[in-house]
Amino acid sequence: IFICVGTPSKPDGEADLSAIEAVTAEVAKAMNGYKLLVEKSTVPVMTGEWMKRTINLIRKKNADFDVAANPEFLKEGSAISDFMKPERIVIGTESERAKKILEEIYQPIKAPIIFTDVKSAELIKHASNSFLAVKISYINAISQICEKVGADVESIAKGMGYDSRIGKAFLSPGVGYGGSCFPKDVAAFIHLAKEVGYDFSLLKAVQKINQEQISLIFKKIKKYLWTLKNKKIGILGLSFKPDTDDIREAPSLKIMERLLSEEAILSVYDPKAMEETKKIFPRRTIYCKNPYQVCKGAELLLVLTEWEEFKKLDLKRVKKLLGKPHLIDGRNIYEPEKMKKLGFVYEGVGR
Structure with a gap:
């Protein structure tokens, strides 16, 4: 039984394991013979031990089961490929029976299998x-x-x-x-x-530096626009990375929140993440049909996700559409010298 439920963060950073506990309890109540429970979710070390205790408390009599850890290493946008052609398979178990079962399951997939104990496997992810x-x-x-x-x-x-x-x-x-x-x-x-x-x-x-990057982008914006009230700012890219509609913890959302707090007017475009973003920012934000519509009349253009589509834009057309030729490239997808020759007031990250 593969356990693949969510383990979201609590406010203090601790993983919320309530779904893991609920599933473990449900399995324990329904057990009718040997069962192998396999952690797929990203869980803190010692979760396997808590799962064992939960099952033993519910079953009371000696239950026939094993708990193993088999963390997933799938990337959004390439999950199927990552599963079928993984760089490695990690299996944590102290049971030979569990080891043989999982070895057989993964036999068709040609990848090195790393066997270790449950705690080490939990920590590897x-x-x-x-x-x-x-x-x-x-x-x-x-x-x-x-x-x-x-x-x-x-x-x-x-x-x-x-x-x-x-x-x-x-x-x-x-x-x-x-x-x-x-x-x-x-x-x-x-x-x-x-x-x-x-x-x-x-x-x-690491956390502090990551947070600083948002502030640094905001400082670059303020350097060019000074005040933001009623100024139109274009944003290309909303998802946290290309090839997904996932906006969870996306830098774009934090930047949008700060810009809107200073009463800027935003025009935005993303190939996949617009519908999800609309739910969070329904006001003072224009959701555009294409990148060029974003640029029309904007006093500054931000690139926040490195979609292939943005790398192939007609930059002369972009400059012509912009109200002012300010472009902050938050992903360094353009060459500074080329942008300057085209007449942009261009700024990337660390260049």
């Missing part, structure tokens, strides 16, 4: 996602230094990425990470560390 968040915040911290000294963070990321010990992935500076995983998992890992007596200052710094 948190450690993996948190490390990727570290890489993002690290390159964003470098971007802040670059802006102060006149260096190009994209060149630095390229120079670092060719080192096989570092790798190119997640060295893309920008407006920060979002989505349903990184913010939640980093917060949960910090909370977990606190619970066991460790101050995870590294991940606290």
Whole structure:
């Protein structure tokens, strides 16, 4: 029985495991023979132990079951491909019976299987996602230094990425990470560390840098527009990353909230995330049919998601439509020199 329920964050960062507990209790009540419960959800370490206790309390008599951890590493926008062609399969169990069952299930999928104990498997998911968040915040911290000294963070990321010990992935500076995983998992890992007596200052710094990126973008906006009341600002990109409609913890929402709080008028476009965003910001926001409609009369244009569609825009047409040629590229999808030649007042991140 694969358990794949949500584990959202509480206000203090702790994972809400009420759905895990409810499912475990439901399974325990219906048991009629050996059952293998497999954690797929992202859960804090010791969840497997609590599941065992819950089942034993409900069953009272010796129940025939095992609990295993098998964290998922699927990316939004490529979930099916990631499942069928994973880089690794992690299985945490102390039971040979459970090991054989899961080994048989995954036999058709050609990928290395890492067998470990339940606690280690639970930690692997948190450690993996948190490390990727570290890489993002690290390159964003470098971007802040670059802006102060006149260096190009994209060149630095390229120079670092060719080192096989570092790798190119997640060295893309920008407006920060979002989505349903990184913010939640980093917060949960910090909370977990606190619970066991460790101050995870590294991940606290990662959170701080991520929050700073939003403030830095806002400062760039204010530099060009000064006051924002009744000024039209265009936004390209609402989802936290391309190829998904997911706006959970998206940097765009935080930026929109701040702009609207200062009574700006927003015109926005995203290939997939418009309907969800409308539910949050129904007023003072124009939801456009295409990127060019966003640009019409805008005093500043923000690029917040690196959709392929935005990389192929007719930039001459964009400039002609804008009320003022201010463009803040929060994902560094355009080349600064080209933009300046076209007549834009262009600013990227760390360039």
